Amino acid sequence: HAGSGQSVARSHSTDPSRMIDTLLRRAEELGVSVEFGIRAVQLLVEAEAVVGVLCEISGALVEVRAASVVLATGGFSRNLELLERFVPHMANAIHGGAVGSEGDGLLMGWKAGADFRDTPYVKGTFGIYPGDDPREGGTGILAVYKGAVAVNFSGRRFVDESLPYKALGDACLAQEGHLAWQVFDQQTMDRDDPDVHIYWFSGRLATGLLETADTLEELADKIGVPADELIRTVEGYNAAVRGEHLDAFGRRTLSGTEELPTELSRPPFYAHLSGSSVLATYCGLTVDPETRVLDVYGEPIPGLFAAGEVTGGFHGNGYVTGTSVGKSGIFGRLAGLAACAYASDAAHV
Structure with a gap:
């Protein structure tokens, strides 16, 4: 997808384990000893x-x-x-x-x-739930590419969320605690895609990895960030989406060159604690x-x-x-x- 640095979408999503199984079966057919x-x-x-x-x-x-x-x-x-x-x-x-x-x-x-x-x-790759939580399957989520904003523990944005997720990982590491929250609304949740793990938001909700609330103030209280800062951040972001001023970090798309950002205004609201992980x-x-x-x-x-x-x-x-x-x-x-x-x-x- 474009968020990984592609100018146009070139990736084909698949389950790597199926690829390995296919290769192993073929090796066995050829008489290879594994x-x-x-x-x-x-x-x-x-x-x-x-x-x-x-x-x-x-x-x-x-x-x-x-x-x-x-x-x-x-x-x-x-x-x-x-x-x-x-x-x-x-x-x-x-x-x-x-x-x-x-x-x-x-x-x-x-x-x-x-x-x-x-x-x-x-x-590092952004979007991974921190710690050795067994509910984290290793892929994390990238709700930022479907409409979320990334905020630090002060409730403020710190990066253009449409950047490649490696750049997001670097920006995240520079924040207090080296972690951030992906904050989004129901409109972003509705873009959920169970076939692509990084966009399987409902799966995170089902396993309890998402914090959720009916208002931004309640969400801020749950995730431990200043409510006034989080509300100010989202209001400023929404105003930029409406074209009232330029985005503070230069965001113009959801991911790369694709899709325009949307307002974060439709409750309930969600938050996913995210770190930067060295996956490879x-x-x-x-x-x-x-x-x-x-x-x-x-x-x-x-x-x-x-x-x-x-x-x-x-x-x-x-x-x-x-x-x-x-x-x-x-x-x-x-x-x-x-x-x-x-x-x-x-x-x-």
Whole structure:
């Protein structure tokens, strides 16, 4: 959607778990052996070429020899030590991401001499409910793209809510407590879309993650912000929507270049506590167009390939919705083809 930095809508919403199930079924049909419960510990290097992986199997270290190796281990959003070392500006963000995103592939790649790039581009995603609340499924909501405003603990807006959600995440981290409230009315709630989790507002209401009240004054009391400031903020926002003056933060659309903002005036009113979460890390090992991992001198490390979140050089300063999935699928295929081609060369077998 446009709120992720697209000038026109280009994303196709889908359930990633269905994509994984489809790929696993196809792998099984092709006779691919997928082994679980085995931890890769270190790359095996001989004569400056990667020739396999040292694995931990049932507590024992076992060498698994291979003509080529593909690192597809994801990022390091769950490794607090690596986050502190490489992206200290995310120290106050929520640490989410997939369980197991500990940076194992990065560490193995570094030990083998791999280069690393794009640490300045790691940003948090706005809209995630803070804490380890089991009701937070990991996607958060982005009611701001359907009509909500974002206010801090003083009841004031602090950003143009139509900006990409990574920019919203940065703005949120700069607020008191590093959190904000998405405040909206019934008109926004009616734009609920259960098929797109970030717009599934009724789901949040059903699980109790939304505060609700018949008036802004009552809502302010529930969320602990000054009622006079929240009312003043919403009245000023509504006046800008009516064209009585320019928006204080330059907002002209709901999301990107799409849809005009609407007044927040139809009760009941809702509020969702939102933080900025590191769901993924947009930096990683340096690879070339053939997905070969490069060393610090820009030379390919023989036998080593990488794809997905473990690699850098793809996203840049922005993030377009769905590109983590696309990056993994497209470059995963390319890495597989390249690794097979390398392995099939008799000189490397």
